[in-house]
Amino acid sequence: MDTSRCVFVCNLPNAVLAELKQGDPVEVIIGEEAPFQGTIVFISPVMDPSSSLVEVKAMFENGQNRVRPGAAGQIRFVD
Numbered sequence: 040m041d042t043s044r045c046v047f048v049c050n051l052p053n054a055v056l057a058e059l060k061q062g063d064p065v066e067v068i069i070g071e072e073a074p075f076q077g078t079i080v081f082i083s084p085v086m087d088p089s090s091s092l093v094e095v096k097a098m099f100e101n102g103q104n105r106v107r108p109g110a111a112g113q114i115r116f117v118d
Contacts, residue, residue, distance in 0.1 A: 045101045050092035067099045069112035075099040
């Protein structure tokens with residue numbers, strides 16, 4: 040498995056997505072590592088009706104294998 044590029048998957052409130060679009064830059068924060076620079080690659084067209092959350096995916100480079108895929112993290116929007 041090639042872990043040099045990872046996809047961060049999160050569920051965000053629908054209200055947050057008004058200004059977010061595919062291709063937007065983000066920072067992915069995992070543990071104590073410095074933030075990874077990433078890009079939004081997918082925004083689900085479907086909202087979960089019970090939670091009002093929408094799945095969002097951001098791709099980031101993990102060239103030095105600083106994190107293991109599957110680790111929990113956070114996403115921060117970049118202006």
